[in-house]
Amino acid sequence: MGETRFQPAEIIAxxxxxxxxxxxxxxxxATLHGSPVMTxxxxxxxxxxxxxxxxxxxxxxxxxxxxxxxxxxQGLDFACDATFLSRIEVALNLTTRFGDLDLSFVPSGMSxxxxxxxxxxxxxxxxxxxxKEAANRPKxxxxxxxxxx
Numbered sequence: 001m002g003e004t005r006f007q008p009a010e011i012i013a014x015x016x017x018x019x020x021x022x023x024x025x026x027x028x029x030a031t032l033h034g035s036p037v038m039t040x041x042x043x044x045x046x047x048x049x050x051x052x053x054x055x056x057x058x059x060x061x062x063x064x065x066x067x068x069x070x071x072x073x074q075g076l077d078f079a080c081d082a083t084f085l086s087r088i089e090v091a092l093n094l095t096t097r098f099g100d101l102d103l104s105f106v107p108s109g110m111s112x113x114x115x116x117x118x119x120x121x122x123x124x125x126x127x128x129x130x131x132k133e134a135a136n137r138p139k140x141x142x143x144x145x146x147x148x149x
Contacts, residue, residue, distance in 0.1 A: 006099035008042045011063065014098075018059035021047035023116040025107055025123045025131060030147055033125040037146045041100035045123075047113040048105060053082035056103075063096035109134030 008028055015022060024032065027039030046056050057080050066075025075095040078084060085092075085103075092103040106112050109130045116123050123131075129147050132140035 004095070004097060004099050006040050006042075008099070010098040011042045011096060011101055014059045014062050015044070015056075018055045018062070020055045020059050021052055021113070021117075022056075023113060023123050025104060025116065025128060026102070027128075027143070029123045030125060030128045030143075032122050033128070035125075035143075035147055037143045041102055043102045043104055043107075045104050045107050045110075045113050045116050047117075048086070051082075053085045057081045057085055060094070060096075063098065063101070065094040065096045065101065068093040068095040068100060107131045108136075 012024070022044040023029075024042070025045050026041075026043030027035075027037060028042050030037060031039055046052065060080050065080060067078050068075050088103070088105055090104070090106050092105075094101045094103065107116070110116060110127070116127060125147060129144065132144055132147070
């Protein structure tokens, strides 16, 4: 699965079919706001209240999600259920049949879904910049100038 062509619309469609509450964040959110920087994965911040994790787990099963790890292109199997997801404190990097999907329960510089949610499903460009600056990773620092144009 690690070599799967990235198809973000298919990932988002699966989340929508299962009524997952989430906010698109990271590079995909920046792209949706017009950034010229292309991304190779989808990043979302999912909601975690009530049956949110059950719906997310059902979407991940449909996507055939596996944990993304170096040296294992097809990813690792995991117990894809609400109980497992409730134990993830910050993030989970996955590979799916439509490309890579990163779940960020507490994105850098933010406190989670409720912090991001503004009755939209895509984080504002200002929030994307804030998170990337807070993460301070080399890959984020190289894309920041394009987001400020």
